Amino acid sequence: MQDPQAYFATRLKDTDREVFDAIAGELDRQQDQIELIASENLVSLASLDALGSVMVNKTVEGYPGRRYYGGAEFADTLEQLAIDRATQLFGCKHANVQPHSGSQANLGVFLALLKPGDTILSMDLSAGGHLSHGAKVNLTGKWFNVVHYGVRPEDGHIDMAGVERLAQEHQPKLIICGGSAYPRAIDFAAFRAAADSVGAWLLADMAHFAGLVAGGQHPHPFPHAHVATATTYKNLRGVRGGITLWNDDAMTVKLNSGVFPGVQGSVILNAVAAKAVCLGEALKPEFQSYAANVLANARALAASLQARGIDLVAGGTDTPLMLVDLRGIGLTGNVASEALERAGLTCNKNGVPNDPEPPQVTSGLRFGVSAGTTRGFGADEFSAVGGWIADVLEGLAESGPGDNGAREATVRDETRALCRQFPIYPDLMD
């Protein structure tokens, strides 16, 4: 038997070098690459402290004040703190902070409001929707009757007339707005009108722009949505997880039961602790300027790409993300994203609306600015990033992936130099 004192006192670096080295390698990667994956961000050291805390040892089921196990005093304090901060931040009456992820938050809503076989109306995955909104391969797509709306071919904006028409035709019980690769602001009032016209619930999934909503830089889903969900780890800048928000007291038992015991068991309390930290950070005035900077940076990056003749779906962005349509410059998403990664610019290939290419190839790239903005990048840095992206893509279009090495190496030096000026987590792994 190992000496308990050593067990409680030995740090990872002194006990498991393989795991430590992989984590240290990941920190170096994050430090030295420009993170443009829209679903990523960089959490505060305070969030890391909470996530790595002894809260991980505590098991509770149920909700504060109504637990199934004892010893829940501090768990209750913590979860109530997270709930109160979430409702204050988003100006709503109720919050559930237990969802392990955004998909779980959505599934809990489905369970609360629908029966298997009910009809839902949501954005098509190929137009920028999300797997958990009824994609064929997802549980939600297998167990519900899903009808999809899309974007208008002429300008890439949501086809609201189509939403209204499909609602009348299919009489859904639930309409979902919000997506993973839709760059424009959502007209929640128009969605609510469409929902009301057929007596449907409206779910606003603000996973990708929750920080902008909190910071007053995007239209607010309330009072229009009956329920809103979000991930905490994208634009909201917290640890991995989800939240569910609503106003109507009459929905509370259903929505809470949808999460627990509906689709989840016990609470990941260390994640709830870290969510409380992130929500507390988002309530501070500094977060308002973070949100404003995210939007300004997204627009600066978008403008710098367009200035180099690179097409953006929907012509620009109102969110932290944008979608490049590579067809105009004759490239595909897989080849382009690999070249950019070699140049120190990490992003993902992404389908564009009506993409002729299969999902492993795609005709698009998705870029997000949430993580770079957290590091301190401003519009100047993002304009430079846009120029480097254009350099790599132009080279690739001219000479193909085999002969673009010199240009990628030049940009790699530039991206590394910029990253060095904006260090993250100094001394973390020392």
Ligand SMILES: *Cc1c(COP(=O)(O)O)cnc(C)c1O
């Ligand atoms: C990211 C995302 C989610 C949740 O994803 P998880 O990986 O389950 O956290 C849900 N909805 C949308 C629109 C998203 O972009």
